[in-house]
Amino acid sequence: MSNGAAVVVGVDGSEPARRAVRLAAGEAARRNRPLRVVHGFIWPLLRVPVGGPVDTGLRHQAQEVVAAAVAEAEAAAPGLRVTGEIIDGEAAAALLGETPTASMVVLGDRGLGGFAALVIGSVAIQVAAYADCPVLVARGAERTAGPVVVGVDGSALSRAAVEFAAEEAALRGTRLHAVHAYTHPVSAGPGDMQPLVYEEGQLRGEEDRLLTESLAGLADRHPQVPVTREVRHGRPVAVLTEASRTAQLVVVGSQGRQELSGLLLGSVSQGVLHHADSPVAVVRTVGADGGG
Structure with a gap:
């Protein structure tokens, strides 16, 4: 892991992901690291014609999700170096691909694809099980006091x-x-x-x-x-x-x-x-x- 290794946060537009962005921005600022916002774009894996109106519309939506997360991170930690990228692939695979070179990976406890009855999402479990760096899951209360x-x-x-x-x-x-x-x-x-x-x-x-x-x-x-x-x-x-x-x-x-x-x-x-x-x-x- 290099000294410039980024804090990586996974986003999908959900409220848990927004909490993860705020948490990740704080971590990156404290550690003087850049923040890398990543969105796993699964549509190309579904073997539909690429470049059609549906694909274009969904990719534009994904770009908006990343842009909104980047803006939220910059607002949460002014001066933070933030970049965003859409990675073709399922969310857990996209995040796991980041872990060998990341300082840490941050994600929400449940995403848009999660079932409401699940307290913790399958993506969080998969990433925590296989990651090559610490995994930080945004859940519970956000506190600035306490041990x-x-x-x-x-x-x-x-x-x-x-x-x-x-x-x-x-x-x-x-x-x-x-x-x-x-x-x-x-x-x-x-x-x-x-x-x-x-x-x-x-x-x-x-x-x-x-x-x-x-x-x-x-x-x-x-x-x-x-x-x-x-x-x-x-x-x-x-x-x-x-x-x-x-x-x-x-x-x-x-x-x-x-x-x-x-x-x-x-x-x-x-x-x-x-x-x-x-x-x-x-x-x-x-x-x-x-x-x-």
Whole structure:
């Protein structure tokens, strides 16, 4: 990723996409990055004659969607470098094609093609599952106060999420709130038998140590970021959802230590995407720095 890597935002003219544009403009401005507005134009894939009145009309409509998003971004962050492009292809594929060179990708939780009954759209799920950079999903309340919350479970992706979240907290001038939720003892390794009875105090001490180890060195790397810690007995999705109600942003790794390696997007990250009351960032790549 180059130092000039853009923040990329996907647009389709929907209200969730407009929220994503405002969120992306703020991210690009904080990071001193250009903003790239992308619209996936699916019409050429439908094997209809190109250049006819329908195709021309729809392409003009797509151009208007991009132009409106560019104008909204410029209004949200005056002085921001903003460009727009229509990419022939389905929305998720168009956005995923951007991720190898992007600082991050931002999108709405649901687009024009989404079903109203779906809390989170299929495009958001696909992009979060496969992206080569952090994915920021605009959902919940837009807040300028409150902490950046990060879910911690000791996995490699969790550590990458902590680093990204600390950077976000530094850029936003706020504190980092690290949350570790547990429902049973941590497994020592594959095939490890969990005891049927365990001492709560001892278990709590082990979970506290896991969180402490996951945050080791953070104060040296980000001395300007105050860090608060929370260890809670409870399901991670429920605990993080509760924390999201006062957060500017919730950050999760795409997959946790207790989840099957074959899952591209783990149940916790999906659950948080479905239920959080704040924007959610999903970090899928170990070592992702979010372009700071």
